[in-house]
Amino acid sequence: MALTHADELKRLAAVAAVAEVPEDIFLGIGTGSTVNFFIDALVQSGKRIRGAVSSSEASTERLRRYGIPVLDATELDTVPLYVDGADEIDPDFAMIKGGGGALTREKIVAAMAERFVCICDERKLVERLGRFPLPLEVIPMAERLVSRRLRELGGEPRRRLGFVTDNGNAILDVHGLVIDDPDALETALNDLPGVVTNGIFAHRRADVLLLGTGEGVQRRERAVTKR
Numbered sequence: 014m015a016l017t018h019a020d021e022l023k024r025l026a027a028v029a030a031v032a033e034v035p036e037d038i039f040l041g042i043g044t045g046s047t048v049n050f051f052i053d054a055l056v057q058s059g060k061r062i063r064g065a066v067s068s069s070e071a072s073t074e075r076l077r078r079y080g081i082p083v084l085d086a087t088e089l090d091t092v093p094l095y096v097d098g099a100d101e102i103d104p105d106f107a108m109i110k111g112g113g114g115a116l117t118r119e120k121i122v123a124a125m126a127e128r129f130v131c132i133c134d135e136r137k138l139v140e141r142l143g144r145f146p147l148p149l150e151v152i153p154m155a156e157r158l159v160s161r162r163l164r165e166l167g168g169e170p171r172r173r174l175g176f177v178t179d180n181g182n183a184i185l186d187v188h189g190l191v192i193d194d195p196d197a198l199e200t201a202l203n204d205l206p207g208v209v210t211n212g213i214f215a216h217r218r219a220d221v222l223l224l225g226t227g228e229g230v231q232r233r234e235r236a237v238t239k240r
């Protein structure tokens with residue numbers, strides 16, 4: 014199947030990320046189409062890793078198909094590196110993630126990682142987060158309560174129909190939230206009873222951004238260390 018322009022830029026960023034991976038490590042692996050390109054590129058490169066900690070059943074399946082050992086996150090304290098995509102990333106490397114519904118496990122593996130490399134196509138880089146509807150993983154019995162609280166915060170939550178997360182929960186995609194302070198909103202949303210995870214990644218930001226553009230891959234490092 015022919016790749017779209019956006020796919021081609023995702024693939025460029027994914028291929029560039031292989032150079033960031035030291036040999037013989039346990040590697041944290043994200044989820045999504047950009048990460049799929051990365052897994053394929055890693056295998057094609059012949060670079061050897063000891064194993065992966067995966068953020069979704071989908072990535073686990075792809076890794077195992079290639080014969081890469083997948084460890085449970087409970088088997089390790091940390092991983093040296095986590096590679097994942099994003100739905101949006103701002104100039105300070107705060108992100109919205111969870112378009113594929115894998116946000117909870119992604120946040121866990123990202124938090125275990127000493128270094129987070131984000132791979133994206135250039136459309137994902139935004140001045141301010143929030144055009145992409147913010148995903149929240151919610152325990153089903155809390156859906157109504159959480160929805161009400163989200164409306165009070167100015168958002169318009171929509172249940173992702175026909176979708177159940179790998180953890181057996183629902184996803185609310187929240188439209189219209191103003192995200193002036195990603196750190197504060199991440200904390201506030203975590204505080205709502207029944208919210209398992211929200212898709213703002215501000216407490217644990219990316220450290221390196223590999224951005225696929227029409228002119229090639231831009232590599233950027235986050236200037237200031239935040240949390």
Ligand SMILES: O=C[C@H](O)[C@H](O)[C@H](O)COP(=O)(O)O
Nearest residue numbers: 045046047111112113114115
């Ligand atoms: O839940 C999914 C993840 O957060 C993905 O990293 C994100 O949605 C980006 O996906 P893609 O690489 O397919 O654009």
